[in-house]
Amino acid sequence: MSSTPGSLPPQSTAAPSSASSKAVNPLSSKVTTVLSSSYADTEFREALALLDERGVSNTAETRRQLRLDLQKEVIDSNGEIIDEFARVAEQLRRIGTTIGRLNESFNEMKTQIGAAHKATSTPLAEASQLMTQRRQVEQKQALLNSFNANFxxxxxxxxxxxxxxxxxxxxxxxxxxxxxxxxxxxxxxxxxxxxxxxxxxxxxxxxxxxxxxxxxxxxxxxxxKTLNLENPQIGSSIRRALRVLAERPSLFQNCLDFFAEAREQVLSNSFYTALTGSSPSGREDPSAKPIELTAHDTLRYVGDMLAWAHSAAVGEREALEGLFIGEGDEIAKGIQAGRENELWRLAAEDGEDSDDFDAVKTLNELVDRDMSGAARILRQRVEQVIQTNEDTISAYKLANLLSFYKSTFSRLLSSDSSLVETLGALEAEALRQFRSLARDHVAAIQGDFQHTPADLRAPEFLLDALEQLTAIMKTYETSFTAASDPEEEFEPVLIEAFDPFISGSTNMAKSLRAPSSSIFLINCLLTAQSSLSPFDFTQRHVAQLQAQIEEERLRLVEIQYRFFRTESGLDALIASLEPLGESEEDVEKVSSLETVQGPALSQASQLLDDFLPSALMDAVEKLKKLQDSKLAQDITEEAAEKFCVDFEHVEEMLMLADELAEQQHGESDEFQSLRVLFPRTSGEIRVLLS
Structure with a gap:
C-alpha cells in the first residue's frame, strides 16, 4: 500500500498513548506526594495554618498568585537583611577608626611615661632612703618614750x-x-x-x-570608821580601794577584821537601842519604839527581836554586796594574785587550806561576824524567855519560831554561821523546855488516869491534851519547814504530847469489863483520830489509831455475836451442829444428838421465839454508850449476820436429817419431823434481826 504525503507512518499510531501516559505521570506524582504527606509533621501543619490565616481558596489562580506572593516576600526579607548588614558594616568601620586613634594615644602616653620614669628614678631612690632613716629614728624615739612611760x-x-x-x-x-x-x-x-x-x-x-x-x-x-552602810550611795572609791588592796591579802584581811569589829559594835548598839529605846550610853532615841515595851507576850517579844535581827542581817548583806561583790570577781582575782606574790606564804601552804577566794562565802562570814554582838544579846534575852515560860503551847510555838528563823538565816548566810548555830541551840533549848513541860503535865494528871467516866466518854484530860495538841499541830502546819519527812520531824512532839494520854486511856480501859472496856477505848481512839485526821503529817498515827479501833471493833462484834447465840437459846444447838457437814454420814449423826431430841429442840424453839421480838433492840442497847452510832449499828449488823449464817447451817442440817429419816421410815408412826419441832426459817430470822 502506497502512502500519501503527510500521512503518518504506521508506527505513529502508538504515539498518543505514550504521550498521554507521560502527561499523567506528573499528576500522579503530585497526588502521591500529597497522599504521602503526614499531617503529624510540624512543618506541614504550620504551612496549613499559614494558609488558613491568609484566607485563600484552593484555585489555580490562587495557587499561581500565592507562589508569586511568597517569592516577593522572600525577596523583600532578603533586601531588609542586606540593609541591616550595611548599617552594621558602617558601625564596624567607625569602631575601627576609634580603636586606631586610641592605639596612637596609648603609644604616645607610654613614651611620655618612660621618659618621666627615667627622670624621677634618682629622686625616688633618695626619698626612699630618707623614709627608711626616718622610720628608724621614730622607732628609737618610740622605744625611748615607751621605756620612760613603762619603767x-x-x-x-x-x-x-x-x-x-x-x-x-x-x-x-x-x-x-x-x-x-x-x-x-x-x-x-x-x-x-x-x-x-x-x-x-x-x-x-x-x-x-x-x-x-x-x-x-x-x-x-x-x-x-566613818562609813555609813545605811547610805544607799556608798562611794565608789572605797570599793575601788578594796579591790586594789585585795592584792595584799594580809592587809586586806586586817581591814576586814577592823571593819567587822566596828560593825559589830554599831549593830550591838543599834539592837540595844531597839530593845530599850536608849543607847548603851543612856541617850534616849525618841524615834525608836522599844521592843521590850511594845511586845505584850513572850512570843511577840521573841518574834520582834528575831525580825530585827533578820532585817539588820539583810541590810548588812545588801550593803556589803556593793563593796565586795558589786565589782564581780575582781577581789578574788586580786587575792589570788596576792597569794602568788607573797612568797613568804609558800612555806605555810603545805599545811594550810589554799582554796580559791570565795567572795560570797567571805561576805557571809563578814555579815555573821558583824551580827555576832547582837546575836549574843539575842541569845541572852531568848534564854530568859525560854526558862521563864511555863506554858506548853507557847514553848512549842517558840521552838517553831526559832526553827523558822534558823532556816531563814541558813538561806541568807549559811548553815555553818554562828548566828544559825545560836538559833539552833535556842531551838533545842526551847524543845527541851517543851518536853519538860509536857512531862510535868502528864505527871500532874496521873491521878485522873484512875477515874473512868460513867458514860464511857473520852476523859477530860484527853480532851484537854487533844486541844493543846491541835493548837500545836496548827502551828506546825502553818510554819515553814524544809524537812523531807514532816511526819518524822513531828514524831517527837506526838511522843511527848499525845502518846502518854493514849497509853493512859488504854490502861484505864483494861480495868473495865467487856464490853465497857472496848467501848471506852473506841470512844477515846475516835476522839483522838478526829483531832489528828485533818493534818497530813500525822497520818501514820491516824493509821495506828484506826488499827486499834478495828481491833476493838472486832471484839465488840464477837461480844454481840455471843449475845445472839446465848440469849436465843441456840448456842448448844449451833455448837453441836457446827462440826457436821452435808455428807450422809454426818447427816445420820444429827438425829442422835442430844440437842436435837424432841424436848430439847422444842425448848430451843420456844426460847428463840421469846428472844427474837426484842433481840435487835437489846443488842443495840448494849452499845448505847458508843459515841459513834453508825459504828454501833455496823457492829450489831455484822454480829447478826454471823448469827444468821449459823442459823442457816442449823436449818439446813435439820432439813437434811428429815429427808434422810423420811427415806428410811417412810410415813410410819416412828417418823417425827424435826422441822415441825423447830419451824423457824432463816428468812424470818433475817427479817426480825434487820
Missing part, C-alpha cells in the same frame, strides 16, 4: 603614790597601777645580760609600791 614614775606620780598628805584619788590609783605594771615589766629587763638597770628599777618600784599599799591600807581604815 619610770614622774615626780608628781611618786608624790601621789607615797605621800600621805596627798589624797587617794584617781591619780593615786593610776600611779599604783603603773607601778605594778613597771614591777612586772622589770622581769623583761632582768632577761638581758646587763641586769643592773632592771634591778635598780625593780628595787625603786617595790619601795614605792609598799609605801602606796600602806597609804591605801591606812586610808581604808579611816574610811571604815
Amino acid at each position: 619610770a614614775l614622774s615626780e608628781d606620780e611618786t608624790a601621789a603614790l607615797t605621800l600621805t598628805s596627798e589624797p587617794v584619788d584617781d591619780l593615786f590609783f593610776a600611779t599604783l597601777t603603773k607601778a605594778r605594771r613597771i614591777s612586772n615589766d622589770c622581769e623583761i629587763l632582768l632577761g638581758f645580760e646587763n641586769q643592773t638597770l632592771g634591778l635598780e628599777i625593780m628595787d625603786q618600784t617595790s619601795n614605792n609600791l609598799n609605801l602606796g599599799f600602806q597609804k591605801l591600807y591606812k586610808w581604808v581604815q579611816r574610811e571604815f
Whole structure:
C-alpha cells in the first residue's frame, strides 16, 4: 500500500498513548506526594495554618498568585537583611577608626611615661632612703618614750603614790597601777645580760609600791570608821580601794577584821537601842519604839527581836554586796594574785587550806561576824524567855519560831554561821523546855488516869491534851519547814504530847469489863483520830489509831455475836451442829444428838421465839454508850449476820436429817419431823434481826 504525503507512518499510531501516559505521570506524582504527606509533621501543619490565616481558596489562580506572593516576600526579607548588614558594616568601620586613634594615644602616653620614669628614678631612690632613716629614728624615739612611760614614775606620780598628805584619788590609783605594771615589766629587763638597770628599777618600784599599799591600807581604815552602810550611795572609791588592796591579802584581811569589829559594835548598839529605846550610853532615841515595851507576850517579844535581827542581817548583806561583790570577781582575782606574790606564804601552804577566794562565802562570814554582838544579846534575852515560860503551847510555838528563823538565816548566810548555830541551840533549848513541860503535865494528871467516866466518854484530860495538841499541830502546819519527812520531824512532839494520854486511856480501859472496856477505848481512839485526821503529817498515827479501833471493833462484834447465840437459846444447838457437814454420814449423826431430841429442840424453839421480838433492840442497847452510832449499828449488823449464817447451817442440817429419816421410815408412826419441832426459817430470822 502506497502512502500519501503527510500521512503518518504506521508506527505513529502508538504515539498518543505514550504521550498521554507521560502527561499523567506528573499528576500522579503530585497526588502521591500529597497522599504521602503526614499531617503529624510540624512543618506541614504550620504551612496549613499559614494558609488558613491568609484566607485563600484552593484555585489555580490562587495557587499561581500565592507562589508569586511568597517569592516577593522572600525577596523583600532578603533586601531588609542586606540593609541591616550595611548599617552594621558602617558601625564596624567607625569602631575601627576609634580603636586606631586610641592605639596612637596609648603609644604616645607610654613614651611620655618612660621618659618621666627615667627622670624621677634618682629622686625616688633618695626619698626612699630618707623614709627608711626616718622610720628608724621614730622607732628609737618610740622605744625611748615607751621605756620612760613603762619603767619610770614622774615626780608628781611618786608624790601621789607615797605621800600621805596627798589624797587617794584617781591619780593615786593610776600611779599604783603603773607601778605594778613597771614591777612586772622589770622581769623583761632582768632577761638581758646587763641586769643592773632592771634591778635598780625593780628595787625603786617595790619601795614605792609598799609605801602606796600602806597609804591605801591606812586610808581604808579611816574610811571604815566613818562609813555609813545605811547610805544607799556608798562611794565608789572605797570599793575601788578594796579591790586594789585585795592584792595584799594580809592587809586586806586586817581591814576586814577592823571593819567587822566596828560593825559589830554599831549593830550591838543599834539592837540595844531597839530593845530599850536608849543607847548603851543612856541617850534616849525618841524615834525608836522599844521592843521590850511594845511586845505584850513572850512570843511577840521573841518574834520582834528575831525580825530585827533578820532585817539588820539583810541590810548588812545588801550593803556589803556593793563593796565586795558589786565589782564581780575582781577581789578574788586580786587575792589570788596576792597569794602568788607573797612568797613568804609558800612555806605555810603545805599545811594550810589554799582554796580559791570565795567572795560570797567571805561576805557571809563578814555579815555573821558583824551580827555576832547582837546575836549574843539575842541569845541572852531568848534564854530568859525560854526558862521563864511555863506554858506548853507557847514553848512549842517558840521552838517553831526559832526553827523558822534558823532556816531563814541558813538561806541568807549559811548553815555553818554562828548566828544559825545560836538559833539552833535556842531551838533545842526551847524543845527541851517543851518536853519538860509536857512531862510535868502528864505527871500532874496521873491521878485522873484512875477515874473512868460513867458514860464511857473520852476523859477530860484527853480532851484537854487533844486541844493543846491541835493548837500545836496548827502551828506546825502553818510554819515553814524544809524537812523531807514532816511526819518524822513531828514524831517527837506526838511522843511527848499525845502518846502518854493514849497509853493512859488504854490502861484505864483494861480495868473495865467487856464490853465497857472496848467501848471506852473506841470512844477515846475516835476522839483522838478526829483531832489528828485533818493534818497530813500525822497520818501514820491516824493509821495506828484506826488499827486499834478495828481491833476493838472486832471484839465488840464477837461480844454481840455471843449475845445472839446465848440469849436465843441456840448456842448448844449451833455448837453441836457446827462440826457436821452435808455428807450422809454426818447427816445420820444429827438425829442422835442430844440437842436435837424432841424436848430439847422444842425448848430451843420456844426460847428463840421469846428472844427474837426484842433481840435487835437489846443488842443495840448494849452499845448505847458508843459515841459513834453508825459504828454501833455496823457492829450489831455484822454480829447478826454471823448469827444468821449459823442459823442457816442449823436449818439446813435439820432439813437434811428429815429427808434422810423420811427415806428410811417412810410415813410410819416412828417418823417425827424435826422441822415441825423447830419451824423457824432463816428468812424470818433475817427479817426480825434487820
